[in-house]
Amino acid sequence: MVNYPSGMATNKQNNKEEKTNKKVKLPSSFSRANRGMNLEEDINISNEYYKDKKLCLITKRPTPINVVKVDYSKGALITNAYFEKQSTTDYNGVYKGKYIDFEAKSTKNKASFPLANITTHQIEHLKNVLFHGGIAFFIIEFVEHQETYLLDAKFVIEYFEHGSRKSIPYEEIKKIGHLIKRSYLPRLDYLPIVEEIYFK
């Protein structure tokens, strides 16, 4: 279970309530973070579905938080802490015995996926996963196109390390990536693509 901070509710209504009742000041990038969270939510719900149906077991790593101060007089209440950047990826797990590892990213950009969204640590991590024989990919959502692609990590690593641009063109992703089917359940059905490209 992922626990969102109260000021970062996952739908606009809650968000508005927060603003009105509690006067929580939201960062300017909120709407984008919010969109990103929808992708996260879609994946989490799909993973729950896969788990229930015994299809695979993929879990989200909790958001790393750096705890600065704990009040033990109040039963280990954390009173000072901050969010940290994930040095690995968001998701990993097991499918047919094999190790699966991926990162999910969302962009509002229409023409390309900006590589600034990915950290060097994450690229290093995915290279290690591949070295050890694991399966590694990205799930990239183009919010404006209402399309989400599964993209093999090798391709993204290549672009990150040797590409001349600081982004991957949308047209390129459309060509090389695999469009993930959206439905009611699972919301983002990425597992058949994993089966298709890594197990056949």
Next chain:
Amino acid sequence: MVNYPSGMATNKQNNKEEKTNKKVKLPSSFSRANRGMNLEEDINISNEYYKDKKLCLITKRPTPINVVKVDYSKGALITNAYFEKQSTTDYNGVYKGKYIDFEAKSTKNKASFPLANITTHQIEHLKNVLFHGGIAFFIIEFVEHQETYLLDAKFVIEYFEHGSRKSIPYEEIKKIGHLIKRSYLPRLDYLPIVEEIYFK
């Protein structure tokens, strides 16, 4: 990287300093938690070693924290939060393409390992890992014996679900588990045991 709360330093000296200078009230279970953290630290350092030597890639899931309040006026400072119980396990990763998943526990008990240390969620998680063909085990430290064992998850699940006692006798673990060699580097060399029992 795991970030320990400042009041939970990993060695006794720091602990004492905390007590003297900052007057942080420590919970009564502190010394036990402290010992548990040494095991965690030993495993983290061993995993770093394995990663550097390109032997395997095992990472620790960050401690899940339930964030209640965030002060956005101070750059997303978390001002109210609490630690949550891990619903999965602490460690997972990849070795020779295969998915590895384990939980590490430490006990001061001499005669047995109390199963109260394990949650039903963790047992469910490990059963799922096994169902999907992953490798699942426990690393159990007997602090007073200065011994640490790798114990296949099936054995622990069996005890948890069908055992008549609420603990696994030390003698039983000594017989069925695999004693992990301690050294300078890696501190807890559990990988050769994984190789021996799951890959041969």
